[in-house]
Amino acid sequence: MTTSDAYQRGKAMAEATNPGIEAALAARYDAILPGFSTTMMEVAFGHYYTRDGLYDKTRYLATVAALAALGGQTGPQLKVHIRNALRSGATQREVAEVINQMALYGGFPAMINALNAALEVFEGEEADT
Amino acid sequence: MTTSDAYQRGKAMAEATNPGIEAALAARYDAILPGFSTTMMEVAFGHYYTRDGLYDKTRYLATVAALAALGGQTGPQLKVHIRNALRSGATQREVAEVINQMALYGGFPAMINALNAALEVFEGEEADT
Amino acid sequence: MTTSDAYQRGKAMAEATNPGIEAALAARYDAILPGFSTTMMEVAFGHYYTRDGLYDKTRYLATVAALAALGGQTGPQLKVHIRNALRSGATQREVAEVINQMALYGGFPAMINALNAALEVFEGEEADT
Amino acid sequence: MTTSDAYQRGKAMAEATNPGIEAALAARYDAILPGFSTTMMEVAFGHYYTRDGLYDKTRYLATVAALAALGGQTGPQLKVHIRNALRSGATQREVAEVINQMALYGGFPAMINALNAALEVFEGEEADT
Amino acid sequence: MTTSDAYQRGKAMAEATNPGIEAALAARYDAILPGFSTTMMEVAFGHYYTRDGLYDKTRYLATVAALAALGGQTGPQLKVHIRNALRSGATQREVAEVINQMALYGGFPAMINALNAALEVFEGEEADT
Amino acid sequence: MTTSDAYQRGKAMAEATNPGIEAALAARYDAILPGFSTTMMEVAFGHYYTRDGLYDKTRYLATVAALAALGGQTGPQLKVHIRNALRSGATQREVAEVINQMALYGGFPAMINALNAALEVFEGEEADT
Numbered sequence: 001m002t003t004s005d006a007y008q009r010g011k012a013m014a015e016a017t018n019p020g021i022e023a024a025l026a027a028r029y030d031a032i033l034p035g036f037s038t039t040m041m042e043v044a045f046g047h048y049y050t051r052d053g054l055y056d057k058t059r060y061l062a063t064v065a066a067l068a069a070l071g072g073q074t075g076p077q078l079k080v081h082i083r084n085a086l087r088s089g090a091t092q093r094e095v096a097e098v099i100n101q102m103a104l105y106g107g108f109p110a111m112i113n114a115l116n117a118a119l120e121v122f123e124g125e126e127a128d129t
Numbered sequence: 130m131t132t133s134d135a136y137q138r139g140k141a142m143a144e145a146t147n148p149g150i151e152a153a154l155a156a157r158y159d160a161i162l163p164g165f166s167t168t169m170m171e172v173a174f175g176h177y178y179t180r181d182g183l184y185d186k187t188r189y190l191a192t193v194a195a196l197a198a199l200g201g202q203t204g205p206q207l208k209v210h211i212r213n214a215l216r217s218g219a220t221q222r223e224v225a226e227v228i229n230q231m232a233l234y235g236g237f238p239a240m241i242n243a244l245n246a247a248l249e250v251f252e253g254e255e256a257d258t
Numbered sequence: 259m260t261t262s263d264a265y266q267r268g269k270a271m272a273e274a275t276n277p278g279i280e281a282a283l284a285a286r287y288d289a290i291l292p293g294f295s296t297t298m299m300e301v302a303f304g305h306y307y308t309r310d311g312l313y314d315k316t317r318y319l320a321t322v323a324a325l326a327a328l329g330g331q332t333g334p335q336l337k338v339h340i341r342n343a344l345r346s347g348a349t350q351r352e353v354a355e356v357i358n359q360m361a362l363y364g365g366f367p368a369m370i371n372a373l374n375a376a377l378e379v380f381e382g383e384e385a386d387t
Numbered sequence: 388m389t390t391s392d393a394y395q396r397g398k399a400m401a402e403a404t405n406p407g408i409e410a411a412l413a414a415r416y417d418a419i420l421p422g423f424s425t426t427m428m429e430v431a432f433g434h435y436y437t438r439d440g441l442y443d444k445t446r447y448l449a450t451v452a453a454l455a456a457l458g459g460q461t462g463p464q465l466k467v468h469i470r471n472a473l474r475s476g477a478t479q480r481e482v483a484e485v486i487n488q489m490a491l492y493g494g495f496p497a498m499i500n501a502l503n504a505a506l507e508v509f510e511g512e513e514a515d516t
Numbered sequence: 517m518t519t520s521d522a523y524q525r526g527k528a529m530a531e532a533t534n535p536g537i538e539a540a541l542a543a544r545y546d547a548i549l550p551g552f553s554t555t556m557m558e559v560a561f562g563h564y565y566t567r568d569g570l571y572d573k574t575r576y577l578a579t580v581a582a583l584a585a586l587g588g589q590t591g592p593q594l595k596v597h598i599r600n601a602l603r604s605g606a607t608q609r610e611v612a613e614v615i616n617q618m619a620l621y622g623g624f625p626a627m628i629n630a631l632n633a634a635l636e637v638f639e640g641e642e643a644d645t
Numbered sequence: 646m647t648t649s650d651a652y653q654r655g656k657a658m659a660e661a662t663n664p665g666i667e668a669a670l671a672a673r674y675d676a677i678l679p680g681f682s683t684t685m686m687e688v689a690f691g692h693y694y695t696r697d698g699l700y701d702k703t704r705y706l707a708t709v710a711a712l713a714a715l716g717g718q719t720g721p722q723l724k725v726h727i728r729n730a731l732r733s734g735a736t737q738r739e740v741a742e743v744i745n746q747m748a749l750y751g752g753f754p755a756m757i758n759a760l761n762a763a764l765e766v767f768e769g770e771e772a773d774t
Contacts, residue, residue, distance in 0.1 A: 004649040004687060029631065032612045032638070039692045042649060044624060047684045048233055054226040061187060062194035062227045066234045067625070069195035069365075072458065072588025074234070077625040096419045097183040098191045104177055105195045105203070107327075107363040108431060109454070109464040115416065122419070133391040133429060158373065161354045161380070168434045171391060173366060176426045196367070198623075200330065200715070206367040225677045236585075236621040237689060238712070238722040244674065251677070262520040262558060287760065290741045290767070297563045300520065302753060305555045306491055312484040319445060320452035320485045324492045325754070327453035330716065332492070335754040355441040356449045362435055363453045363461070456752075458588065483548045494714075494750040495560060496583070496593035502545065509548070564749055570742040577703060578710035578743045582750045585711035590750070613699040614707045620693055621711045621719070 003042055010046025017084070060085035061098050068099045068114035069106030078114060082121045092122050132171055139175025146213070189214035190227050197228045197243035198235030207243060211250045221251050261300055268304025275342070318343035319356050326357045326372035327364030336372060340379045350380050390429055397433025404471070447472035448485050455486045455501035456493030465501060469508045479509050519558055526562025533600070576601035577614050584615045584630035585622030594630060598637045608638050648687055655691025662729070705730035706743050713744045713759035714751030723759060727766045737767050 014021050026037035049059070063081045067074040085095050095118055103111035143150050155166035178188070192210045196203035214224050224247055232240035272279050284295035307317070321339045325332040343353050353376055361369035401408050413424035436446070450468045454461035472482050482505055490498035530537050542553035565575070579597045583590035601611050611634055619627035659666050671682035694704070708726045712719035730740050740763055748756035 002650045004652060005647045006684075006687070007649060028635075032608060032635070033616055033631075034698075035696075036616070039651075042651070043688050043692050044233060047688050048230055051226060051229070051680075053222050053679075054230075058187060058190060058223070058227070059230060061191055062230060063234065065191035065194045066198035066231055069199060070234060070587075070623075072462065074625045075588065075629055077628075092419060093182050094187070097180060097188070100180070100420055100423070101177055101183075101188060101191060102195055104173060105192065105199060105365040105367065107365055107457075109363065109461045112464075113462055115420075119415075119419070131392045133394060134389045135426075135429070136391060157377075161350060161377070162358055162373075163440075164438075165358070168393075171393070172430050172434050176430050180422075182421075199365075200719075203367045204330065204371055206370075221677060229678055229681070234623040234625065236623055236715075238621065238719045241722075242720055244678075248673075248677070260521045262523060263518045264555075264558070265520060286764075290737060290764070291745055291760075292568075294745070297522075300522070301559050301563050302491060305559050306488055309484060309487070309551075311480050311550075312488075316445060316448060316481070316485070317488060319449055320488060321492065323449035323452045324456035324489055328456060328492060328716070328752075332716075332754045333758055335757075351440050352445070355438060355446070358438070359435055359441075359446060359449060360453055362431060363450065363457060458586075458590075479548055487549055487552070492752040492754065494586075494752055496590045496750065499593075500591055502549075506544075506548070560749060564746055567742060567745070569738050570746075574703060574706060574739070575742070575746060578706055578746060579750065581707035581710045582714035582747055585715060586750060609698050610703070613696060613704070616696070617693060617699075617704060617707060618711055620689060621708065621715060 003038060004046070006046030006050075007038065007042040008046075009050040010044070011041045013050050014041055014045045017087075055088075057085065057088040057090050060088050061090055061094065064095060064114075065098050065102055068102040069110060071106055071110035071113065078117050079121050082118050083125070086121075086125060092118075132167060133175070135175030135179075136167065136171040137175075138179040139173070140170045142179050143170055143174045146216075184217075186214060186217040186219050189217050190219055190223065193224060193243075194227050194231055197231040198239060200235055200239035200242065207246050208250050211247050212254070215250075215254060221247075261296060262304070264304030264308075265296065265300035266304075267308040268302070269299045271308050272299055272303045275345075313346075315343065315346040315348050318346050319348055319352065322353060322372075323356050323360055326360040327368060329364055329368035329371065336375050337379050340376050341383070344379075344383060350376075390425060391433070393433030393437075394425065394429035395433070396437040397431070398428045400437050401428055401432045404474075442475075444472065444475040444477050447475050448477055448481065451482060451501075452485050452489055455489040456497060458493055458497035458500065465504050466508050469505050470512070473508075473512060479505075519554060520562070522562030522566075523554065523558035524562075525566040526560070527557045529566050530557055530561045533603075572604040573601060573606050576604050577606055577610065580611060580630075581614050581618055584618040585626060587622055587626035587629065594633050595637050598634050599641070602637075602641060608634075648683060649691070651691030651695075652683065652687035653691075654695040655689070656686045658695050659686055659690045662732075700733075702730065702733040702735050705733050706735055706739065709740060709759075710743050710747055713747040714755060716751055716755035716758065723762050724766050727763050728770070731766075731770060737763075 011022060022037050022041055025040055029036040054062075060081055064078065064085055067078040067081060082095055086092065096115065099111060099114045099118055102114065140151060151166050151170055154169055158165040183191075189210055193207065193214055196207040196210060211224055215221065225244065228240060228243045228247055231243065269280060280295050280299055283298055287294040312320075318339055322336065322343055325336040325339060340353055344350065354373065357369060357372045357376055360372065398409060409424050409428055412427055416423040441449075447468055451465065451472055454465040454468060469482055473479065483502065486498060486501045486505055489501065493501075527538060538553050538557055541556055545552040570578075576597055580594065580601055583594040583597060598611055602608065612631065615627060615630045615634055618630065656667060667682050667686055670685055674681040699707075705726055709723065709730055712723040712726060727740055731737065741760065744756060744759045744763055747759065
């Protein structure tokens, strides 16, 4: 499968934040879905996460907002993007404020559940310091 | 009904962006839901929109993200917050990029439908220039 | 197709509130989905709407709550059940209060959109008086 | 932060059903979100849970309906409101009937999952008797 | 409660795939919801799962698609229908391809979470071989 | 922007079913989102619609299922994929049966609304005959 420059860009960013991620995805999914790992690099990271036009911090805070408002659908992914937001320069306060705002769109249960996920991430990040 | 300083803050911000909004809400809803207009000022604007801790532009881009990802639920409100984001200093490009990112969380139909709503707002805003 | 006593109960209730409904459903859907109209009578009305154990008014207010919180998914059906609630003895105030409460679970846009639908029903009902 | 009479009403009701709740919320969230605990008292309890116009039992059954239909989004909150409904005079049968009705709006998986949550609450409540 | 031929058809299919299912449902739910187990046989299995007009394999793959796209709402039910699809002649590859397609409609988190559920089912099925 | 063989495959399929689609997307969106049209070809069509492993008819019926169950989020896209399913060899009956099944997962309102959309497509298709 030939790939595009979106793939190159996406692969570089994915490996920088998650060394070995493409190989891990390939090991887990490519047997049942040929090319899945390449798709994740080219599509999610290449066509979306590495686009210009938005500061990474804003992109990740927007993602946190959506995943918080969507509630139960987002399980582990919300925590990943909370970490991404913090590493892009968002403060814990900014992450919490974005989640808090989501009470108005996803409801209060979704907001509290997302806030609790954020607190877990914050504790983990502080432990790593 | 006595109100809090959250009410004062909220009312001031609401009227600055939408002159006469409290009276309009009162005229439409307070007969069937006593105190509804006061609640909107104190709760939505006071306790949420006028909080510190987040730039208005980021707050509105996060809101646009959530409403785009939530899809059909958000009807007219998405356009209101796209306008709010533009008036807080977001560029049309930033608004579009945030919505585009939502393809990954709310699906491609939700993203395209929100992008089309944004294009309508952009045309309206340019017409006002 | 033989039917159950659930069908009998459901058919009776459906026709009492919507004379000719089974024939209308049959005319519209049974060609493409054999037995669809019978299913609606036996399943929706027979197995659900005519169950004991809950006052009709409470059943319909619960339905209005769910449809309001679910937001965009529920289109015309919300208005049908607002009317059902009113005809089961709920006041306009009670219907509005239930919808208003849904701001906390389905978000404020879903709540306002449902409240606007309720106001349309109330105006229609008053016109019929 | 000054507060409104909605705060007073909300605080009184919250503490009556959950002694120490405001302090618990403050301890957990106010560091990262200043004023969060006050907001919960004034907004959720004051502006919504203590409104007139609806019997508590009906308000809580409507809430149970919405949380059941919304499915996975509502995690622990559904159980809280099932308990609130029971303590407001709803029978276990009425709670179960409301959840059962949600099969038609949130789908059968959401309904069964909510029913299982209700059974857990019922067992807990009976253990407390 | 008299039942229809939908009940007979549904009961036969349900017991063939899940021996003792009606009795198990009755033991768990009929005390709190009279007739619940009969309803499940007549409605879910009788009126829906045993309809003509669609190959079982296609019906179950469509179900897997919907449950994957709906994300968090569907918990245990997704795995049940993945098994049903495999037993109706779908390959693991076909199940995975259907879930993968759902990235475009339910978002990438919903898709990955459903894919992980499928992998668990596949491991279980292989262990049974 | 260099593109991958996924782009080639996707572009070919998109243009075969919708001649001029890439240019139309570029005209509408590329000014505000550089590369958007290329992304749609490479991502949606290339990485998803042209994958092996599933008959087109099954892929489109699965898509119709998800969009029907998701309800209000899917607006115009549901009709596009109903047409795609018919053109891939699905009968109107099969499309209707898939949508009907979604009553169990997305609720009866979502199902009826999707069925009505299907009837509109069927009438349009027959008019073209």
